[in-house]
Amino acid sequence: xxxxxxxxxxxxxxxxxxxxxxxxxxxxxxxxxxxxxxxxxxxxxxxxxxxxxxxxxxxxxxxxxxxxxxxxxxxxxxxxxxxxxxxxxxxxxxxxxxxxxxxxxxxxxxxxxxxxxxxxxxxxxxxxxxxxxxxxxxxxxxxxxxxxxxxxxxxxxxxxxxxxxxxxxxxxxxxxxxxxxxxxxxxxxxxxxxxxxxxxxxxxxxxxxxxxxxxxxxxxxxxxxxxxxxxxxxxxxxxxxxxxxxxxxxxxxxxxxxxxxxxxxxxxxxxxxxxxxxxxxxxxxxxxxxxxxxxxxxxxxxxxxxxxxxxx
Numbered sequence: 425x426x427x428x429x430x431x432x433x434x435x436x437x438x439x440x441x442x443x444x445x446x447x448x449x450x451x452x453x454x455x456x457x458x459x460x461x462x463x464x465x466x467x468x469x470x471x472x473x474x475x476x477x478x479x480x481x482x483x484x485x486x487x488x489x490x491x492x493x494x495x496x497x498x499x500x501x502x503x504x505x506x507x508x509x510x511x512x513x514x515x516x517x518x519x520x521x522x523x524x525x526x527x528x529x530x531x532x533x534x535x536x537x538x539x540x541x542x543x544x545x546x547x548x549x550x551x552x553x554x555x556x557x558x559x560x561x562x563x564x565x566x567x568x569x570x571x572x573x574x575x576x577x578x579x580x581x582x583x584x585x586x587x588x589x590x591x592x593x594x595x596x597x598x599x600x601x602x603x604x605x606x607x608x609x610x611x612x613x614x615x616x617x618x619x620x621x622x623x624x625x626x627x628x629x630x631x632x633x634x635x636x637x638x639x640x641x642x643x644x645x646x647x648x649x650x651x652x653x654x655x656x657x658x659x660x661x662x663x664x665x666x667x668x669x670x671x672x673x674x675x676x677x678x679x680x681x682x683x684x685x686x687x688x689x690x691x692x693x694x695x696x697x698x699x700x701x702x703x704x705x706x707x708x709x710x711x712x713x714x715x716x717x718x719x720x721x722x723x724x725x726x727x728x729x730x731x732x733x734x735x736x
Contacts, residue, residue, distance in 0.1 A: 430459055432467060432479065433641065442467055442479040459484055461637040461649055462507040462594065491538050491596055494658025500727060502660040506596050506637060506649050511541045513590075515599035515608060517548040518557040524600060529712045530657045531598055532570065533670035537662050540596075543571045545586065547604040550576040564706035568673040577607035587612050587646075594639075594647040601653025609650055613642045664720040668696070671713055673705050689714065 432442040442465075448458045459465060459481055466483040487507040495503040512535045516523050528544065535542035544565050546558040555574065562572035571589070575582035590612070599605050610616050640648045668674045668688060674696055682693025699705045 430481075432465060432481065433639070434467075437641075440479050442481050444481040448481065448484065457502075457504045460490070460504045460507050461639050462509060463487065464508065489538060489540055491540055492534060492660040494660045496656070496658075505598070505651060506639075508594060509540050509596050509649070510593035511543060511590075512596045512598065513543045513545055513586075515545045515547055515597055515603050515605045517600075517603040518546055518554040518561070519551050520548060521600055521602050523557070523561055525708050525712045526715065527600060527654070527657055528565075529671075529709070529716060530659055532565075533662060533667065533716075534657075534659055536670040536672060537659075537666075543573065543589065545573045545575055545608070547575050547577055547608055549574045549581060550579045564708055567704075567706055568671070568709055570672075575608065577604045577611040580611055583608075583611045590648065591645050594649065596649040596651065598651050598654065601655065603653070605650065605653065609640070609648060613640070613646070613648070616640065616642065659716075659720070662720070664717050664724055667713065667717050667720060671709065673699075673709065674713075687717075 429441065429443050431439050433439050444459045464485040465481045466485070467479050467481050469477040470480055471477050489509060490504045490507040491509055491512055492502045493505055495501040512531065514528055514531045516528055523546070532542050532544070544562065546554075546561060549555050549558045558574040562574060565572055573582050573586050573589070575586060577583070586608075597605055597609065637649060637651045640650060642648075662670055668678060674688075677695040677699055680695040681688070681691065683691055686694050686696075688694050688696040696705065696710070700707060700710045
């Protein structure tokens with residue numbers, strides 16, 4: 425969507441260009457929160473002399489949920505990525521580009537905060553050494569309660585299983601540029617022919633191919649939301665004191681620490697750190713938590729009125 429312009433799928437499944445009525449935009453115009461992918465919109469056709477009728481979005485139904493991120497370049501503004509979702513899938517790779525636990529945990533934490541189930545997909549497991557690395561990563565996240573998939577969009581490994589996990593669920597796909605998200609979607613639904621990006625050989629980072637979020641509905645029971653590859657992902661609505669609630673493996677232990685205000689850092693009798701020492705919480709997850717909490721605390725000290733957020 426660009427300043428009120430978007431594509432709308434009508435009840436007869438035809439897709440038309442539409443524009444949001446001015447009153448829907450208001451102060452949310454710059455953030456693109458007035459009408460987002462997944463919204464159920466109310467439209468009307470407006471006759472124009474010597475031209476095709478214009479389709480206007482005159483209202484948007486209440487959202488049952490929304491997946492957020494911190495708006496780029498805005499320290500105290502949130503942006504809605506998509507709405508009315510059944511699950512979020514973070515697509516990553518073990519290599520080319522390498523797996524980023526920081527990004528993975530930001531996306532999973534935001535999903536937890538927004539109340540949307542999430543899964544982790546590791547693509548490109550056909551690359552050398554990748555299958556072992558994928559097993560280790562998915563083991564750690566499985567221990568946290570997340571379903572995981574080891575996949576290859578190139579060879580088709582794991583595609584049928586992921587497709588089955590998406591049927592009947594509106595699914596948001598989000599991940600770094602270059603992890604093969606478009607390749608994966610093409611493998612899941614032959615004929616989509618989405619542009620496939622390449623990893624920049626100098627930086628090791630992906631090149632953007634998807635430039636806007638799209639809701640793809642190849643069959644009646646399959647709704648896939650493709651999004652542009654992200655380089656940064658800032659949390660929205662989560663402060664440093666709330667971050668532990670966004671880690672599902674931490675939640676059963678909260679309140680069991682020796683001190684009621686335990687920050688899970690160096691305090692004696694910390695139930696979370698003791699669980700890490702016993703191997704019940706993955707060390708990489710705890711390390712990611714500690715780093716992200718420190719970043720959120722720094723951000724909060726700079727902007728005491730903020731509700732949350734952190735750069736990737």
